[in-house]
Amino acid sequence: MTEGFAMELCGNQASWQIVPDGIDSIDLDAVGSKITAAGFEAGVQSRMVWTFTGSADLTLYPSGKLLVKTADKNVAEEIARLHCSEWTR
Numbered sequence: 265m266t267e268g269f270a271m272e273l274c275g276n277q278a279s280w281q282i283v284p285d286g287i288d289s290i291d292l293d294a295v296g297s298k299i300t301a302a303g304f305e306a307g308v309q310s311r312m313v314w315t316f317t318g319s320a321d322l323t324l325y326p327s328g329k330l331l332v333k334t335a336d337k338n339v340a341e342e343i344a345r346l347h348c349s350e351w352t353r
Contacts, residue, residue, distance in 0.1 A: 269348040271340065279333040280340040284348040287328035295324060298351040319343070328352055 270283040296314045300306050304318035316322040320334035320343060330347050332340045 267345060267348070269344050271344050273337075274331070278335045279331055280337070280344070282330040282332060282340070282344040282347055284328050284330075284352050287352055289326055290324075290328045290352055292324065292326055295328075295351050299324065302346060302351070 268285045270285070272281045272283075273279075274281055292309075292311070292314055296306060296309065296316075299314075299316055299322065302318075304316035304322060307315040307317060312326065314324045316324070320332050320336075320339055322333070322343070323331040325331075330344070332343050334340055
């Protein structure tokens with residue numbers, strides 16, 4: 265647990281699951297808009313998942329969980345901080 269979120273390396277060693285503290289659900293449209301405003305390009309936009317490309321590939325879920333596809337832990341942590349302090353707030 266770090267700075268308001270849990271960050272877990274996924275089994276393939278090339279992605280990270282980010283779970284924000286104290287968030288059980290989000291408005292995908294609102295959070296998705298903040299992610300695109302931060303420079304990511306939106307891909308799939310459904311009620312079950314949004315995807316983004318940018319410094320890493322992202323998958324956003326209605327629960328607030330964010331999958332960050334990168335093997336670089338520093339990139340994943342930077343995105344996790346943005347997600348938990350700005351995008352979901």
